[in-house]
Amino acid sequence: MNPNPAEKTENPEKLPKIEVRGLRKRYEGAAIDVLQGIDLRIEAGEFVTFVGASGCGKSTLLRCIGGLEHHDSGELKVDGRAVDGPGPERGMVFQHYSLYPWLSVRENIRFCRQLRVHTGERTSAEVEAASGRADALLRLMGLGAVAEAWPAQLSGGMQQRVAIARALMSRPGVLLMDEPFGALDAQTREVMHELIAHVHRLERTTVVFVTHDVEEAIYLGSRVVLMAPRPGRIDTVFEVPLPARRQPEMKHAPEFLALKRRILERIRATTGMDTDHELLERLSASAAP
Ligand SMILES: Nc1ncnc2c1ncn2[C@@H]1O[C@H](COP(=O)(O)OP(=O)(O)OP(=O)(O)O)[C@@H](O)[C@H]1O
Known part of the structure; x- marks a missing residue:
């Protein structure tokens, strides 16, 4: 032992x-x-x-x-x-989900990739590929039906699923x-x-x-x-x-x-x-x- x-x-x-x-x-x-x-x-x-x-x-x-x-x-x-x-x-998830209230569930999950396109770190083709990952994560987390909802419309458990999906987006x-x-x-x-x-x-x-x-x-x-x-x-x-x-x-x-x-x-x-x-x-x- x-x-x-x-x-x-x-x-x-x-x-x-x-x-x-x-x-x-x-x-x-x-x-x-x-x-x-x-x-x-x-x-x-x-x-x-x-x-x-x-x-x-x-x-x-x-x-x-x-x-x-x-x-x-x-x-x-x-x-x-x-x-x-x-x-x-290294993805991080905290007790309080800290989602962006002005973005939909799908946009919250994709947010970091979109940000990098604006700062020139990613090409739009890479962002397109990332959309596939966002959709896969939406399904994996059982969020498909609420993809276009706002965070405030979701229960705590659903919001935390979004936060986990967002943390997984970069394949950490x-x-x-x-x-x-x-x-x-x-x-x-x-x-x-x-x-x-x-x-x-x-x-x-x-x-x-x-x-x-x-x-x-x-x-x-x-x-x-x-x-x-x-x-x-x-x-x-x-x-x-x-x-x-x-x-x-x-x-x-x-x-x-x-x-x-x-x-x-x-x-x-x-x-x-x-x-x-x-x-x-x-x-x-x-x-x-
Ligand atoms: N930014 C900070 N500045 C000064 N002291 C801090 C800071 N963050 C945490 N501490 C102190 O460090 C100690 C450890 O805090 P930490 O949050 O890491 O412990 P924890 O085991 O996660 O506690 P809990 O289980 O209550 O969440 C505590 O005494 C806390 O008050």
């Missing part, structure tokens, strides 16, 4: 999709590092989920990988190249998702779980997914990375002992429930909580919009 699952050593010759070594970051004026000693290797095509107490730096780490934040020291590489800003090879090798389903009701979340698992299989995208929901983390991830606060660091990496293709009934399997219990206990230990009740209160307070 690999003593440190944060480092996948089965195939050391192969270039990892994402490689983080000794990463450290401190926000200006803060007394403590928001991230310290982060070591992580994520292989191409993996679906890795992150959980941990509020404020342990999950979003900051995701934003560093996305190039939206700079780290102070250590290495952070995607496809072997140091990250020094955002790029089309990496999809970074920060609490993407956090604002959705339980039933819509379940539908979105099946959808994102399907998209992951189909597009073979590497997914890094931050959530407060331990069940969601286990159901979607092949590994669950548990972070701890003050300073923000990786505490434990759990391998998920389930077949790659998940089915909703697996949520009731003994190995699923045992892992959920272990992760919740560990979160409780890293936050210094004494009771489940305290932990639940803390988790639900941090999950509130």
Whole structure:
């Protein structure tokens, strides 16, 4: 058994999709590092989920990988190249969908390609080809019937599908998702779980997914990375002992429930909580919009 699952050593010759070594970051004026000693290797095509107490730096780490934040020291590489800003090879989806309200669903999905044509980065032929991709994504996301609707006419779940389709438009090798389903009701979340698992299989995208929901983390991830606060660091990496293709009934399997219990206990230990009740209160307070 690999003593440190944060480092996948089965195939050391192969270039990892994402490689983080000794990463450290401190926000200006803060007394403590928001991230310290982060070591992580994520292989191409993996679906890795992150959980941990509020404020342990999950979003900051995701934003560093996305190039939206700079780290102070250590290495952070995607496809072997140091990250020094955002790029089309890394799509991002956040909890709040931030769609353009004056554009239709279809235009929202195509927006970045159209923008590049105006800035001269793409030829119109390339944009034509991209329209085919936009249509394919509309179908994949079940948005065909609402392609000409405005975002305000859609439910939260539909809007988040548009945001995911937009993030996939540039065929990113990496999809970074920060609490993407956090604002959705339980039933819509379940539908979105099946959808994102399907998209992951189909597009073979590497997914890094931050959530407060331990069940969601286990159901979607092949590994669950548990972070701890003050300073923000990786505490434990759990391998998920389930077949790659998940089915909703697996949520009731003994190995699923045992892992959920272990992760919740560990979160409780890293936050210094004494009771489940305290932990639940803390988790639900941090999950509130
Ligand atoms: N731009 C910023 N400037 C200063 N401090 C920040 C900034 N962004 C986040 N922080 C602080 O860094 C810490 C980690 O925040 P971050 O959002 O990364 O944690 P998180 O684990 O994603 O939290 P949550 O689960 O509550 O979303 C928090 O204490 C937060 O207040």
